[in-house]
Amino acid sequence: MPVGVAGGKAMARTSWAGVRSLSGFLRKALPGSAPAPKVLFGYFQSVLAGNNSSLEVITDMGEKLGGDYLFDVNYTRSAYDSLYEAISGSIENFSLLTDDHYPQLANSLTRIDNLVQRMLASRGPEGGPLVVPYGEITWDMAEAVGGKNGNLAEIGNALRLTIPESFAVTTVAFDVFMAHNCLVDRLAALTATEIDDQAVADLHAAVLAGEIPPELADDFARETAKIRDRLGPNVTLAMRSSADEEDGDFSFAGQFASMLNVPCNGVAIGKAYKEVLASLFHVDALAYQQHLGLSPGRLKMAVGGVTMIDARCSGVIYTVASSIEPDTILINAAWGLGVAVVDGKTDADLYTVAKGEEPKLIKSRIGAKETMVVNRGDDGIETVATSTEMQAQNCLSEAEVLDLAGQAIAMETYFKAPQDIEWAIDREGRCFILQARGLRIDDPGTDEEDNDAVLETASEPCHLPVLLENQGAVVQKGAVAGKIFVLKNADELELVPRGSILVAHHDSPHFVRVIPFLGAIITDVGAPTSHMASICREFNVPTVVNVGNATTLLAHGQEATLISGDDNQVTIYAGIAHELLKQQRQSALKVRELYEFRRQKYIMRYIAPLNMVNPLEEEFVPEKCKTVHDLIRFMHEKSVQELVASATRQGRGVMGVFGGGKGLRRLAVDLPMQVMTIDLGGGINGGGRGDVAFEAIGSTPLRALISGMKHPGVWHDVALGLQGKDLLSGMTRASDFTGNAGAAGVNLAVISKEYVNMSMRFGYHFNMLDSYCSDTPRNNHIYFRFVGGAASINSRSLRIKMMAKIMSANGFIIKTKGDLMVARISNLRSEEVQRILDQIGRLVAFTRQLDAILDSDAAAERLADAFLAGDYSISRPS
Amino acid sequence: MASHNIMIIDDEKIVGDMARLSLEQEGYEVETFLDGRSALDRLEEKTFKVVITDLKMKGVDGLEVLRTVKKLYPETVVIMITAFANLDVAIEALRDDVHDFFPKPVKLKELKISIQRAMEKN
Incomplete structure (x- = not known):
């Protein structure tokens, strides 16, 4: 039950x-x-x-x-x-x-x-490590390590861009420090009151005077020793705040202290750590937190220890020049450390790069760069005059500019928002990303008095040609422009360029590998509650499913703008609708900055x-x-697997379980094979005993499969070139099934109204098809496991190759190894499952005796193409 | 300008903050309050065109805010939001001339349309 x-x-x-x-x-x-x-x-x-x-x-x-x-x-x-x-x-x-x-x-x-x-x-992490190397930071630790650490670690770990050796000091360490120094009550008092200047100043002083708890001191000593071992004794660190913000969308830029050039030893790091922590307790910083809707004293500070790069030059990248130049990247660069550029204290070089498939350097301006900031080892950092020759030189070669632009685009695509990136190139020419955060774009149209104007233009129509309108279901709304990539089969996923609009026939959870890098997804078939749909929401990728004919309407390589909104309003324009994109960016931005909002949304990370x-x-x-x-x-x-395993067990022990075959009924269809059925309910119409006619098959998926097998011309009775015993002819032929012979050799289908699990004899093996086909698309699946055959291993592999091509063209995810193929597809409408099962029925028949003529890759390709074109005649090429 | 003033009362800070940010983007001037008492005090000092109030709050609740506003400031429009959507309360509020009644979570777009209609009243 x-x-x-x-x-x-x-x-x-x-x-x-x-x-x-x-x-x-x-x-x-x-x-x-x-x-x-x-x-x-x-x-x-x-x-x-x-x-x-x-x-x-x-x-x-x-x-x-x-x-x-x-x-x-x-x-x-x-x-x-x-x-x-x-x-x-x-x-x-x-x-x-x-x-x-x-x-x-x-x-x-x-x-x-x-x-x-x-x-x-609303509790923070209560246990866990105090100090974590960046390489060990995973997405679910974002809260403990804070936004800035989490972001940079993600850039290193997920995007595989080069970042400095670093570690995070977690918010757990913050709690331990406050408790060790008996500051918890004073922190709580701060929360309960309006900002009291004196209380804040006292807390600031108390943190500076506090003692590093022994367990934290041990961790500092251990991590710094590891870094010295790898990078040498003279390495220094920047200690910087990473407040417990998950996405780093608002950066608290300039609110908290950063300590540069800190010697890499436990004591120095401990001292710098306290300086950074103390900066949390400053009237300005607390007022800023209040502005974000955050009660004073709520914020916990994580800190990052990032090794200093001995920078030949460094600077800042804005991946969007301004709201009206979204396709232009600005790169600032100056000699030495980046402090001068970040603080805007030097007239840096400015490189302007146009985005596009191949970023292009469109303008270089050499800045005066009169001063530069250099690392003086234990003596800290110093601002010095730049030599005349260096002032006149470009800091960056064109190749370096384009390399930086490429990295910047990758980060912008990954984080789904314009980025403000700090970078450095060391004396050996290695480029490091030091920080990336969401870029705020000031828009001239957002002043209050201009609001009406903005709202009016929002309703102005776009004059680009409309490719597609109000078709399909909006999974994630948004506005995005990019090149269309029409996915023909799952293997091409690796080829999808970043930022593309992926157009596919089916949706698939396998897209998860590329979803974070995509501009948008559009599918012909799919459900808004699929696995893929929730991933798209999570990554904020505009997505429309069930469009019907996107793969035919939209041309591969074409530039397009997708606007998907409420109530399934979808418009796809040919070309890039700059104005519409700008308007979309302005809305719904500010609410997302709210601290409590983000905390609530953060829960979704675990869901x-x-x-x-x-x-x-x-x-x-x-x-x-x-x-x-x-x-x-x-x-x-695993449920599908369990059911399959169970059905297989039942098949093998069928005589015992079903009392001498009483539960088994033969399918009486006009095919050169025999199928026995076990009905779990609704699989056979009309009840009764004895053979089951095709018309009496109540199981939707079995009926579709058998329909395919009955298709005219798909069975071939010629055993081409096979000599001696024709083992293959036993592939789909039922062995003599008598009450005493057991189930060995039988083609067995365990069925219900919506289900089929069919074990098909092929040579010495069972091949297995498992499918669920109901009115709820996301319940539906087809699982097809194919192995064995009797001809040479080479022929068998070629057969698998041919079948894989055909299955792939039908949208399956395929794994093959030698002569084993596992093909899966799920989340399809009932009609689509039936269509594919019909194809598989034909394929099973078609492949029956192929080995003998499958003598080359070319033959496998030719037969697959012929099958896909509906040509089932098997003949040797002339 | 006074005719674009909106007051939001909700004992959960996130509701007021989200509504404030969202409505300020539309050009409205917004003040938020965490309880009914302080909101009513503020109404004595300043005229608001629209009051958006939560229903269930400690002390002065949403219905009391509604009745007081309707009695003392009949020009002010009241929109009720509540997590405890309940037909009886909705009917009671409607009888007291509430402009609109939304169960939480409230779609901001719908709230904005309702406010726009309220602003257009008289």
Whole structure:
């Protein structure tokens, strides 16, 4: 009997042990009894139902916390409660389905739940490391390491750009420091009052006079020793603030102290750390926090220790020159350290670069650069005069300018917003990114008196030709321009250029690899609640699904502007609609800057991102589930596998389980193969016993598959070139199936109204097709595993190659190894599943005896193309 | 200008802050309050065209704000928002001439349309 999806409000957060012990108890009480297929299928359906409810809540939260709604903390709490309930129900049923094979999954949920509960209670990280090297910072540590550390570490770890050796001192260290020095109460007092100048000054002094707690001092000594070992004894560090902001959108620029050229030893670092911490307690800094809607004393300070680069030159990049020049990059550069450029104290060189597929240097202006800031080792930094020759020289070669521009574009694309980037090039010519943060663009049109004018122009129509209008469902709204990339098959994902508008037939969670780098996504087919959709929301990538004919309407390589808005308003213009893009950027920006808003939205970090993508990777284990979405994905995949395994077990032991074949019925169809069926419910119309006619097949996916197999011309009766025993002819031919012969050799289909799991004999192996085909697209999947054959390994590999090409053209994600192919596709409308199953039916027939003529790569290609074109005649090339 | 003044009352700071930032972008002048009492005090000093108030608040709640405003400042339009969307309360508020009633989360776009209509009144 299926178990209900949600355990109800009463389901305690600690009930996992109970669920597991119940499952164990049942198994002990019924030794040797495996659940009946119907029971397992019920669990399977309940897992899917729970997952769907969860995805619906995630979708709703993504929308409501996206900046377009006024919400309060009650909303976040109650939405999360619903999510917890739904995912708990899923795990409960999953545990029953898999005989509690993945107990770690419940632990992963507990871990995620703790993080979310902590966020909901507005508590910071309470445990964890005090000091973390940047290379070990992962996305889920962003809160503990603060925005600036998190951003730079991400640039190094995810974008693989070069950053200096660095470590983060976490907000946990901040708490430990405040507690060690008995400052917690004074901090709390600050929170409760209006800004009291004297109290702030006292706190500032107390932090400077405070003692570094021993455990923190140990960490400082250890990290600095590691850096000295790698970079030598003379290396120095910049110690800088990284307030506990998750995205670094507002930077607190200039609000807090940075200590430059700090010697790389524990004592010096400790002293600098206190200086940075103390700068949090300054009247101006606190007033700024209040302005952002943040109570004084709430902010916890993380600090970054970043090794100083012995800079030949350094500077700043703005990835957008101004609101009216979004396609122009400005690079400032001066000799020596970047302080002078950042503070605007020197007349730096200015390089103007035009964006585009190949960035172009369009203007260089040599600045006077009369002074430069140099590193004086233990004596700190010094501003010195620049020699006359150096003043007249460009700091950067054209190649360096273009390299910097390329890195800047990568960062802008990745972070989805214009960036303000600090960089340095050392004396050996190595380029380092030192910092990147969201760039604020002042717009002349945002003064209050100009507001009406802005609003009026917003409704002005755009005069570019419209390629597509109001088709499909908006998953993530936004405005973006870029080149169209029409994805023909999944292998081409690697080729999609950054910033492109990806146009694909199906949506797919496999796009996750490229989503952060995309400008937008448009699909012919897809659902707004799919895995991919929630990732798009998470990364704020404008996305429209279910457009119907985008892959045919939009031309590969064409420049276009997508504007997707409320109520599924979609317009795609040919060319770049600069004015519309500018207007879109102005809206919805400020609300997102609010501290509390961002805190609430931050919860989504533990819910929506999908890290578990490829089920074939070793990392696809329950312990690696970091988000609710990961849990959903893991359970879906393993549930399908479990059902497949179970059906396979039933197939092998079919005589025992189904009492001498009584549950089995033969499919009476006019095909050169025999199929036996086990009906779990609704798979065969009309009940009764005996053979099942094609018309009586109630299982939607089986019917589609058999339809394909019945297609005229797809079966070939010639065993070309095979000599001796024709093992292949046994591929789809049922062995003699008698009451005594067992199930070996049978083509077995376990079916229900919406499900088929078919084991097809091929040589010595079973090939397996598993498909769910219902009215809910995201429940639907096709899984096809193909292995074996009797001809030479080379022929078998060529057959796999040919099949992979055909499956790929149908939108499958394919993995092949030798003569094994695993193909998966999911989240399709019922009609699409049926269409593809029909194709697979034809393919199974078509491939029956191909090995003999598959003698080359060219033949595999030729046969695949012929199949895709509907030509099923097998002949040798003349 | 006074005719574009909006007052927002909600005991959750995030609601007032989000509404303020969003409405200021539209050119409105906005003041936020965390409780009904201080909001009513402020109304004695300054005229607001629109008051947006949460329903459930400690002390002076949204219905009391609505009644006081309607009695003392009949020109001022009141929009009610609440996490506890409840038909009885909505009917009660409508009877007291509330301009609009939104359950939270409130779509900012819809709130803005409602405010625009309120501004156009008289």
